[in-house]
Amino acid sequence: MCGLFVSVNFAGDRPAIDDATAVGLRDRLAHRGPDGAGLWRAGPAVLAHRRLAVVDLTDAGAQPMVSADGAVALVYNGELYNDADLRAQIRRLDPRPFASDCDTETVLRAIEVFGEDALARFRGMYALAWWDARRRRLTLARDPLGVKPLYYTEVGGEVVAASEPGPILHHPRLSPAPNLAMLSAYLTTIRTVLGEDTLFQGVLAVEPGSLVRFEEARGRVSRTVRWHWTPAPADEVDEGAEARTREVVGESLEAHLRADAPLCALLSGGLDSTILTALARERLDGLRTYAAGAPGGSENDDLACAAAVASELGVAHERAIVDREAFVQSWPEMVRAMGVPLSTPNETAIFAVASRLRADGCVVTISGEGADELFAGYAAPTVAAWRCSRADPEGAAGGLFQLEANAWVPLGAKRRVLREAALDAAGADAPLVERYQSWFAEAARQAGPFADPVEAHLRLLQRVNLTGLLQRLDSATMLAGVEGRTPFADAVVAHHAQGLPISMKFDPGEAAGAPGDAGGGVAVAAEVRTKIALRRAFRGRIPALALDRPKASFPLPFREWLADQSPALRRSRFAREVFTPEAIDAVSAAPGEHWRLAWPMINAALWGDVWWS
Incomplete structure (x- = not known):
């Protein structure tokens, strides 16, 4: 895992920034790569890299990495899980020996041999950029599910890209400005990125499963976006689903264990982490597991359940305690370090x-x-x-439903929360609603003709919620210089899960017909069954405690702790410019009571003061 920075000056034949500037911007990513640093320049391009050494710890894996003829230069952040298979494919077309065991060399050689089509052959998590000197072309790309982030902008013919927004925004030719449409979207969704939009004007994200190609065309920078991965349609049969689920998950976990650096597992005592820990224990000697949580919890909280599961599995287990003081201290420190608001309170526990x-x-x-x-x-x-989905099987309002059902700050409350100028600048959330409606329609098309109508809702959650959770994991772990790997969030596992019929994932039981709140706050009957294929696949193979343990959304009692940061709202000039006095007063007086307002508003205040105080 690493951090990358790129600058290509399409307006000239020399870089737009000098080495000292490039090094300074690169080193804003030092936490992502504490083990090494590199810089390469040629023609109009500068590629820079910070390395966290995980596979082939020698200097042979240093970056930027350049092809033997000097035509292609690569910076790469991630891990390739089909490295051996891909090397075999390359050798059949290019017999030159490999110089290292590092997957970066595999990625570079694959690009040389297959060009952009190499991306469809990669199985892994990655964000990468390569410069093709012959074609004067810069290509940025990101893994199918968005495990690794990548951002970019264009200013005066110069394309600038980086693993985080910070290096881009500190570029001497750029002045950070808030994207108020995305700020309003963040209040509702707690997502700092939606699609290609970020919280900063002009700074875009490479979307999961896509590539962005830059070339010079008629004196201007031409940008082309292309998808290199598409989700799988749902099937109507479930024959062999349990065995295949067990096989696919086990194979993915094994692929994710490749490392030359010490590896451990996060264990909450729930179904998912327990499955991975049980599988990893079978393949690794001396596996260590870790859990995070608040002190003084119940016998059913993450800390207690994780310890019980670890004991039953026979693995060494440690815990990280997040008390009120640690939460209140780390929250603003993380916002300052990352330059963006936190998404969920759990981000502090992951860090x-x-x-x-x-x-x-x-x-x-x-x-x-x-x-x-x-x-x-x-x-x-x-x-x-x-x-x-039963009331609206055609999904005419499916996107709007998902947006409102999962809202932190409801759309209808925005006029009481945002000042008129800020809400007008956000288009009164019309672009946000349009985005969700469009995404829902696309999700329904991708689900295919055999899919249950609820499948489109699940796929929209994958696009919004999963991408956000993966971003949260990357941000919090990389801030500590740790590589987080996600065997479930894998392209092969995703295609398998997407192909399963709904009967192998979810059964609403009696709750399907019970009256209740359309926003998801209903009392759920015990008959409701979730993750059916996973539970069946691993029943009898993991501790019973974890198999049917209910999911806990927020293991930290953050609502009780919000009051310690609520004064940030009144201190923040940025908050006073975008939020109404009434909203600031209400949250400041009772942050715990108004926690759905308080969490995103306080985060926005802390973020705004990083850039515009």
Whole structure:
């Protein structure tokens, strides 16, 4: 895992920035790559890299990496899980020997041999950029599910890209400006990125499963976006689903264990992390596991359940305690370090456990993100979506339903929260509604003709929720210099899960017909079954405690702790410019009571003061 920075001056034959500037911007990513740094320049291009050494720890894996003829230069952040297979494919067309065991060399050689089509052959998590000197072409690309981030902008003929927004925004030719449409979207969705839009004007994200190509055309920079991965349609049969699920998940976990640096696993005591821990224990000697949580919890919280599962599995287990003081201290520190608001309160717990395991010498950790979105693990929201899909089987308002059902700050409350000028600049959220409606329609098309109507809702969650959770994991772990790996959030596992019929994922039971809140706040009957294929596949293979344990959304009691940061709202000039006095007063007086307002508003205030105080 690494950090990358790129600058290509399409307006000239020399770079637009000098080496000292490039090094300064690159080193804003030092936390992502504490083990090495590199810089390469030729013609109009500068590529820079910070390395976290995980596979082939020698200097042979240093970046930027350049082809033997000097025509292609690459910076790459991620891990390739089909490295051996891809090397065999390359050798059949290019017999030159490889100089290292590092997957970066495999990626570079694949680009030389297959061009952009190499991306369809990659199985892994990655964000990468390569410069083709012959064609004067820069290509940016990102893995199918968005495990690794990549941002870019264009200013005066110069394309600038980086693993985080910070290096881009500190570029001497750029002045950060808030994207108020995305700020309003963040208040509702707590997502700092939606599609290609970010919280900063002019700074875009490469979308998961896409590539962005830049070339000079008629004196201007031409940008082309192309998808290199598409989701799988749902099938109507479930024959062999349990065995195939067990096989696919086990194979993915094994592929994700490749590392030359110490590896451990995050363990919450829930279904997903327990499956991965049980599989990893069979393949690794001396596996260590880690959990994070608040002190003084119940016997059913993450800390207690994780310890019980670890004991039953016979693995060494440690914990990271996040108390009120640690939460209040790390929250603003993380916002300052990353330059964006936090998405969920759990981000502080991920950072705490990543810091703990890194201090113990671990560099790589396995984590369970992806199972809930791919295998339908959210009971109450999926029951609500089920009802919506029966009332609106054509999905005419499916996107709007998802937006409102999962809202932190409801659309209808925005005029009481945002000042008129800010809400007008956000288009009164019309672009946000249009985006969700469009995404829902696309999700329904991708689900295919055999899909249950609720499948489109699940796929929209994959596009929004899963991408956000993977971004959260990357941000919090990389801030501690740790590589987080997600065997469930894998292209092969995703295609398998997407192909399963809904009967192998979710059964609403009696709750399907019960009256309730369309927003997902209904009481869910015990008959509701989630992640059916996973539970069946691993029943009898993992501790019973984890098999049917209910999911906990926010293991930290953050509502009680919000008051310690609420004064930031009144202090923040940015908050006073965008939020109404009434909203600031209400949250400041009772942040715990108005926690759905308080969390995104306080985050926005902390973020705004990083850039515009």
